Amino acid sequence: MxxxxxxxxxxxxxxxxxxxxxxxxxxxxxxxxxxxxxxxxxxxxxxxxxxxxxxxxxxxxxxxxxxxxxxxxxxxxAGLIHTTGEGWFTRCLICNVPLEKAEPPDSRQNVPEYVFHEKTDGISRCPSCGRYFWPGTHRERMIKQLREWGFHNP
Ligand SMILES: [Zn+2]
Missing domain, CATH: 3.40.50 (Rossmann fold)
Known part of the structure; x- marks a missing residue:
């Protein structure tokens, strides 16, 4: 575990x-x-x-x-975290709770139009704070940083 x-x-x-x-x-x-x-x-x-x-x-x-x-x-x-992970961006960065997949029309109403059309499958929602998350420039910057630290996802 x-x-x-x-x-x-x-x-x-x-x-x-x-x-x-x-x-x-x-x-x-x-x-x-x-x-x-x-x-x-x-x-x-x-x-x-x-x-x-x-x-x-x-x-x-x-x-x-x-x-x-x-x-x-x-x-x-210290061996507390691993450099290979499958759980990247599956958790709300603010609340720490697991994100849920956001389905249309819910996602459509709550993310920018271009995001809905380009990333329909990658949109998730935090059940606690209600924030929506999707693969975008903010996430890309974080992934770049993680790679520089030697992490990689499959
Ligand atoms: Zn949250």
């Missing part, structure tokens, strides 16, 4: 990229007391930039760098 992550408040960018790769990654900007503990009881692997936090939670992972490229490399070196 694929690993599930819990990113601390300082790892918002890393959380977004892990979601792009398809990894279930919980993240919020602020965790009140006891929140991390209750989330960890659900079997998530804690990623933190804070040595105190990782010290308190045995088995958690200390992320040393503050730069996203190096953070990704740290995750790879």
């Amino acid at each position: 694929q690993r599930k992550f819990l990113a601390d408040a300082m790892l918002g960018k890393l959380a977004k990229w892990l979601r792009a790769l398809g990894y279930d990654t919980y993240y919020q900007r602020y965790y009140g007391s006891g929140v991390l503990e209750s989330l960890l009881s659900g079997g998530r692997l804690l990623l933190s930039r804070n040595r105190k936090t990782t010290g308190l939670h045995p088995g958690s992972v200390l992320i040393c760098s503050e730069h996203i490229s190096e953070q990704i490399l740290e995750m790879r070196s």
